[in-house]
Each structure stands twice: as structure tokens, then as C-alpha cells.
Amino acid sequence: MKTLSNILGLLALIFLTTSCADENYSVTEVTNGIFYHQGIDEDATEQNIGAIANVGFIIGERCVAIIDSGGSYLEGTYLRREVKKHTDLPICYVINTHVHPDHILGNAAFKVDSPQFIGHEKLPAAIAARQEYFAKTFQEILGKAYTGTEFISPSLTVSVEKPIKIDLGNRILTLTAYSTSHTDNDLTVLDNITKTLWTGDLLFINRIPALDGSINGWLKTMQQLQTMDLNFVIPGHGKAGSDEWQQGLIDQIRYFTILRTGIRDIISNMGTIDEATETVGLQEANNWELFQQYHRRNITASFVELEWE
Amino acid sequence: MSSRIFNLIVISFSLMSFGLTSYAATPTEPLWPTLKVAYFGDKVIEEDANTLLVIEAPKRAEDAAIVPITVKSLVPQTADKYIKNIHIVIDNNPEPYSANFHLSPDLGLIDISTRMRVDQYTFVRAIAEMNDGSLHMVSRFVKASGGCSAPAGKDAAAALARLGKMQIRMRTPTVGEPVQAQVIISHPNYNGLQFDQASRRYIAAHYVKNINITYNDESLISVDTGISVSEDPSVRFTFIPKVKGTLKANVTDSQGQVFSEQKDI
Numbered sequence: 001m002k003t004l005s006n007i008l009g010l011l012a013l014i015f016l017t018t019s020c021a022d023e024n025y026s027v028t029e030v031t032n033g034i035f036y037h038q039g040i041d042e043d044a045t046e047q048n049i050g051a052i053a054n055v056g057f058i059i060g061e062r063c064v065a066i067i068d069s070g071g072s073y074l075e076g077t078y079l080r081r082e083v084k085k086h087t088d089l090p091i092c093y094v095i096n097t098h099v100h101p102d103h104i105l106g107n108a109a110f111k112v113d114s115p116q117f118i119g120h121e122k123l124p125a126a127i128a129a130r131q132e133y134f135a136k137t138f139q140e141i142l143g144k145a146y147t148g149t150e151f152i153s154p155s156l157t158v159s160v161e162k163p164i165k166i167d168l169g170n171r172i173l174t175l176t177a178y179s180t181s182h183t184d185n186d187l188t189v190l191d192n193i194t195k196t197l198w199t200g201d202l203l204f205i206n207r208i209p210a211l212d213g214s215i216n217g218w219l220k221t222m223q224q225l226q227t228m229d230l231n232f233v234i235p236g237h238g239k240a241g242s243d244e245w246q247q248g249l250i251d252q253i254r255y256f257t258i259l260r261t262g263i264r265d266i267i268s269n270m271g272t273i274d275e276a277t278e279t280v281g282l283q284e285a286n287n288w289e290l291f292q293q294y295h296r297r298n299i300t301a302s303f304v305e306l307e308w309e
Numbered sequence: 310m311s312s313r314i315f316n317l318i319v320i321s322f323s324l325m326s327f328g329l330t331s332y333a334a335t336p337t338e339p340l341w342p343t344l345k346v347a348y349f350g351d352k353v354i355e356e357d358a359n360t361l362l363v364i365e366a367p368k369r370a371e372d373a374a375i376v377p378i379t380v381k382s383l384v385p386q387t388a389d390k391y392i393k394n395i396h397i398v399i400d401n402n403p404e405p406y407s408a409n410f411h412l413s414p415d416l417g418l419i420d421i422s423t424r425m426r427v428d429q430y431t432f433v434r435a436i437a438e439m440n441d442g443s444l445h446m447v448s449r450f451v452k453a454s455g456g457c458s459a460p461a462g463k464d465a466a467a468a469l470a471r472l473g474k475m476q477i478r479m480r481t482p483t484v485g486e487p488v489q490a491q492v493i494i495s496h497p498n499y500n501g502l503q504f505d506q507a508s509r510r511y512i513a514a515h516y517v518k519n520i521n522i523t524y525n526d527e528s529l530i531s532v533d534t535g536i537s538v539s540e541d542p543s544v545r546f547t548f549i550p551k552v553k554g555t556l557k558a559n560v561t562d563s564q565g566q567v568f569s570e571q572k573d574i
Contacts, residue, residue, distance in 0.1 A: 125465070133373075133428070137453075180464045213463050270480045270489060272422065272545070273377045274365075297371035301463065304375055304424075304541060307493060308471065 025051070025078040027086075030240045031194045031232050033059040033171070035086065037079065039237055041207045041289040044071055044102060046143035051075045053102035053201075054234055057083050058191055060168020063092035066115070067189050067198045067234075069106030072138075073148035076106025080113075091115050093166060095175065096154065097200025097236065098183045099126040100212070101134050105142075108150035118166070119154035120177045120185035127153050158187060178202070181218040182211065182236075196232040199225065205238025205248040208255075208288035208295060215256055215302040216309075222253050255284050259298060263306050273303045340400045341432065348398065348406055349444060354436060358445035360384075364435045369452040370427040374462060375539050376451065380435045382419035386412070392419055394438040399537050401431035403500065407537035413529050414440075417487065420547040421530065424539040426500075429453045462497060462540040471495040475570035477558060482574045484550055491545040492522060492558040494568060500536035517542045519561045525554035550574045 027035040036056030044050040050071025057079070058065045064083055070076045083091060091113040096104050098120065104127070107117065131151040139146050158164050158177040166173050174190040182201045189198040201210070202221055211218065226249050233245035262280030266272075277296040285291045345354065365379040380395055391414040397407045407425060427433070434448040462468055474495040482488040494517060501514025514536060521531040522544070529548055542560075550556075557571040 122466075129462075129465075136429075180467065184464045184466065214467070270478060270491070273375075273424075274367075274379075277367075277371070296367075300372045300375050300377075304539075305463075307476070308474070308495065308541075 025075075025082070027056060027079075027082045028240075030056075030234060031196055034191060034194065034196055034232070034234075035059075035082065036234050036240055037082070038239060039071075039102065041237065043290070043293060044138070044141050046141070046145060049074045049078075049145035050102055050105060050138070050142050051078075053100075053236055054238075054240065055079055055103070055106070056198075056234065057091075058168060058171065058173065058189075059087050059089060060171035061089075062167070062169025063090050065093040065095055065166070065168055065173060065189075066091060066110060067095050068097055068103040068200070069094055069110060071102035072105050072142045072145035073108055073150075074106075074142075074145040076109025077148075079106060080109050092168070093118055094152075095119070095187070095189055096123060097188070097198065098186050099123055099130060100183070100201065101138050103200070103236075104151070105134075105138065105146070105149050107152040108148055111150075111152070116156050117152055117154045118156045118158065118175065118187075120187045121157040121159045122185040123157065123187075124153040126183065126185045127151050178221050179217055180214040181221040182209070183213045186213070186221075194232060195230050196234065197225075197228065197230050198234045199236060199245075201236035203233065203235040203238075203245065203248055204252060205235045205244055206289055207237040208291050208293075209252050209298070210294045211256075211298045211301045215260055215305055219253060219256055219260070222249050222256075225249060226253075251287065255281070255287070256298075256302075258284060259302050260306065263299065263303050264309075267303070267306055273300055276300075276303050340405065341434075344398060344400060344405050348396070349436070352444055354444040354446050356446050356448075358437065358447055361445050362435060362437050362447045364433065364447045364449050366433050366449045366451050368450075373428065373453065374426055376425050376427045376433075377422060378425055378433060379422040379545075380410075380419065380447075381421075382437070385418050386414045386416050388414050391440050392437045393440045395419070395421070396434075396436040396438065397423075397425070397537075398434040398436065399425060399427060399431055400434070401429050402426065402537045403428065404535050404537060407535055409533040411528070411531040411533075413527065415524075415527065415548070415551075416529055416546070417549040418547060420489075422543075422545040423532075424543050425537050426539055427451055427453065465497060468495060468497040468540055472497065473566070473568045475558065475560065475568055477556060477570050477572040479556075479572065479574075482550055484553060484574070487547050487549050488574075489545065489547050490556065491543060492520060492570070493541060493543045494520070494558075494560045495541050496560075496562065498536065498538055498540045498542060515563055517560055517562050519559075520544055521559045521561075522546070523557045523559075524548065524550060525552070526557075 027037045039053040055068040094110050094115045094117050096119045158175050160177045163176040172192050176188050178186045234240040258281050266276045277299045363381045370376045395410040399407050436446045476493045479490045498516040522529050560568045
């Protein structure tokens with residue numbers, strides 16, 4: 001009898017672990033008609049199916065816009081299933097906030113809806129330059145969750161300083177493209193009626209921000225975001241809501257300002273990247289999740305930019 | 310020399326096709342035995358030459374596009390016995406043979422650094438070729454970066470806009486004392502593996518081929534570089550200016566463009 005219950009327990013355990021990502025995948029309503037799935041503060045793995053970034057959708061009276069499609073084809077299919085739970089309206093747009101895999105690898109899951117894919121004007125070039133590398137790397141990292149993944153470039157692009165508006169049916173979204181900040185292809189989505197901003201990775205809350213663009217450009221963009229009049233913010237990573245985002249921006253500005261000041265000192269004294277990674281910004285270690293994984297990289301990326309000031 | 314270049318091309322292509330067919334991020338077969346024959350023929354290479362050389366590289370490539378690599382010699386350069394060349398090989402890169410530093414005995418000591426692209430888990434090797442022709446190797450294993458960094462550049466437009474801009478940076482030099490200097494050139498260093506969707510073509514390789522650093526017109530370091538070198542190539546080195554003079558760097562890229570910069574000591 002004991003053996004049987006052990007076996008049953010084991011079977012239940014196996015069932016739970018294999019189906020856990022599926023069963024637990026759900027979205028939260030931020031405000032009327034805006035839903036998101038909060039990514040987990042981990043690096044992508046087969047177990048977390050790459051669902052490490054915030055992804056979601058906005059429902060209008062006519063149709064639905066997806067904002068970031070997920071970190072794997074599998075996450076894309078879960079997100080699409082969540083859309084179908086909340087509405088029968090068609091999916092007319094898939095908007096990618098930037099090139100990183102945790103935001104674009106789910107695109108192919110929406111091909112069946114024939115949506116218009118939208119991104120920054122530099123997104124197609126950024127995908128082209130990275131897709132071979134991402135395909136190799138993420139196939140290995142994500143295993144089965146990767147199966148079905150395709151790199152889909154936007155057919156409609158947004159230029160810097162020329163925001164566009166799209167209508168989901170009595171719901172106008174403003175899409176704004178930025179000059180190089182987190183990456184060289186960052187895009188935000190503003191829902192005008194609820195004053196809700198999807199920042200993409202221009203804002204990380206709790207998880208350490210990862211720099212893949214320009215430290216100077218990103219700092220400028222963050223100051224610009226601080227002045228916006230918003231009711232709700234959905235960051236690229238971390239909790240969405242009305243209260244967290246201002247402090248999130250302050251934290252992110254503090255972190256990058258410490259980096260910039262420290263690195264400038266080292267550069268002016270003929271120091272090296274290694275000296276910078278060993279000394280700059282270590283006091284920030286306890287303020288961020290995944291600090292050890294990304295901090296040195298942020299220093300490296302900032303260093304080679306600040307050398308040209 | 311031309312047969313050597315031919316060898317490099319053949320091996321690059323065979324590695325590319327190997328990468329495509331197996332389609333694994335990390336090749337399971339060690340490539341070094343094949344690479345060794347391709348680049349050095351049947352010459353004997355002393356492995357783990359730790360009494361002669363030190364190679365420094367991060368354990369993990371924090372940013373796949375920028376991996377600092379430093380090579381130092383533990384034995385001073387003298388007119389009788391000196392390191393003539395240091396070859397850098399990155400086994401698992403698309404073009405493993407990454408750089409060849411031609412070094413002058415006048416450098417006094419070898420302490421050179423550069424920045425490389427590292428695509429995946431790989432050995433990074435420095436092979437010193439002495440003036441007597443003997444070969445001595447040190448190596449480090451570098452883990453690939455995690456997450457979203459790619460060997461592609463971060464801001465292609467910015468890099469292109471300042472193409473050819475150069476800097477020679479130095480701590481205040483004193484005649485007769487070792488001084489650290491750095492030569493950087495702004496260049497996108499396109500590796501020819503990037504596909505441009507707009508034109509449906511690969512962006513032609515366009516990279517820095519040679520950086521020649523001289524003091525009073527005598528060569529100190531001349532580096533033949535390839536597509537493994539990071540965007541905005543950088544060479545740091547130490548030398549001893551024996552008299553007052555001019556430190557000069559000439560850079561030639563794969564399209565034959567020449568850039569130069571100089572600084573008086």
C-alpha cells in the first residue's frame with residue numbers, strides 16, 4: 001500500500017512538473033481591458049520556457065493588440081490561449097517593443113491570426129543581425145519550448161520622433177520609437193484612454209536592467225519618461241501598477257549614474273574594462289535580482305561607449 | 310604566405326559548413342588539432358608555456374561582442390631572444406585565427422590587450438613565436454555569455470557615423486620609463502555574416518585588417534586583425550620611449566581605407 005501511494009505520488013509529481021508551466025501560465029488585468037503576464041526574474045531555461053519578460057495584450061472594441069509575444073514559441077501559444085479566454089475578437093496587431101528574445105520569440109504563435117507585426121524602424125536590421133546567433137543559442141537553452149519559433153520582422157515600422165496611432169476600436173494606442181537607449185530599437189505603447197504605458201525594457205523593476213544600447217541615451221530617455229502623466233505602467237520586467245514605476249525609474253537612473261561616474265573616472269585615468277568591472281557599482285549588488293549575471297556586462301557595454309566621449 | 314591564406318579560407322568554409330550541418334551552439338569535437346595543422350603545419354608547439362606567457366580573459370564572456378583579452382610575457386624582450394609574433398586563436402569562432410601581433414624587441418616587455426567577439430564556449434589561445442622560430446602556447450577557456458547579448462554591435466548607426474575616428478591614449482609618459490598606451494579606432498568591423506533584410510543580401514565584410522604602431526617611424530607592434538576583433542578595435546600595450554619622439558598608429562581596413570593618428574612624447 002505504501003509502495004502504491006509512493007508510486008502515485010511520484011506519478012503526480014511527474015505530471016505536475018511536466019505540466020507546471022502550462023497550468024500556471026495566466027495573465028493579470030492591470031486596468032480595464034489590459035492584461036499582462038509577469039515574467040519571472042530568472043535567465044531563460046527550458047523549465048521556465050523563456051517566460052522571463054512581461055508580455056500581454058490590450059482589448060479594443062474591434063480587435064486585440066499583443067504587446068510582446070513571449071520568450072519562446074510555447075509561451076506565445078500560452079499567451080494566445082489567454083487572449084481567447086478573455087475575448088472572441090480577432091488579434092490584429094503584434095507589437096514588439098525591441099529585439100531581445102524574451103520579447104519576440106513567441107511571434108510565430110500568432111501567425112494563424114494574420115496580424116500586422118509592428119516594431120521600431122531599426123528592428124528589422126537588429127533581428128537580421130542577431131537571428132542566426134539567437135537561433136543557435138536559444139534552441140539549446142529552451143529545448144522543446146523553442147520548437148516552432150520563427151523570427152518575424154515587422155511589416156509596419158515606427159520612426160524616431162514620428163509616433164504613430166493605431167485604433168483597436170474606440171481605443172487608440174500611441175506607438176513611440178526612441179533613439180538608442182536600452183537597445184537601438186526601443187518602442188513604447190501608450191493606451192490613451194487609461195493612460196497606461198508599456199515601457200518595454202526601458203524600465204526594469206527589481207531585476208537588474210541590462211544595457212545593450214547606449215548608457216547616455218537610456219539615461220536621457222528615463223528622464224523623459226519621468227515627466228509623463230500616467231495612471232499605470234507595465235515595465236519590461238517587474239510588477240505592473242500605478243505606484244511602482246516612479247521609484248523604478250529613480251532606481252534605474254541611480255544605478256546607471258553610479259556606473260557612468262565610476263567608469264568615466266577609470267577611463268580618464270587610463271584604466272581598463274577589467275578594473276571597471278572589479279570596482280564600479282558594487283554597492284548596488286543587493287538592490288537588484290540577477291546582479292551577478294548582468295552587472296559586469298553593463299560595465300563592459302558602458303565602458304566602450306564612454307571611451308568615445 | 311598565399312598558401313596560408315588559402316588554408317585559412319578553406320578552414321573557414323569547412324567550419325562554417327560544419328556549424329550549419331550540426332547546428333549546435335557548442336561543437337562537441339575539439340577543433341584545435343585541426344586548427345593547429347591548418348595554421349602551423351607540422352611544427353611543434355610547446356603547450357602550457359606558463360613560464361613564458363600569461364593569457365588573461367574573463368571566465369565568462371559578459372558581453373559576446375566585447376571580451377577583453379590580455380597577453381603578457383614573463384621574460385623581457387632582448388635583441389638576442391624575443392617574441393617575434395603572438396598569434397591569437399579562438400577555436401569556436403566563425404574565423405578562429407583572430408589576430409597576429411608582430412612585435413619589436415624594442416618593446417622591452419610584452420603586455421598587450423585587445424577585445425574580441427566570442428560566439429560560444431571556446432578556448433582562447435595565444436601562441437608566441439620566438440625569433441628562433443619556436444612556438445609556445447597558453448590558453449584559457451571562456452564560457453559564452455548568457456541572455457540576450459549577441460556578437461552584433463549595439464548601435465550600428467553610431468559606429469558608422471564615427472568610422473575612422475581614432476584615439477591614442479596614454480598616462481603622462483616619461484622618457485626611459487615604461488608607459489601604457491591605447492590605440493582605438495572607431496569601425497563597425499562588419500564580419501560578413503550579417504544578413505540585411507532590406508536588400509536580401511549579406512552585408513559585405515568590412516573590417517580593420519592591420520594596425521601598425523610606430524615610435525619615431527620604427528615599428529613597435531603591427532597587428533593583422535580579422536573579423537573576431539570587436540567593433541571599434543582597441544590595442545593596449547606597454548613600451549619604453551628611449552628618447553623623445555612621436556607615437557603613430559596607421560590603420561588599414563579591408564576596403565583599403567587608411568586612417569592615422571599620432572602623439573608626441
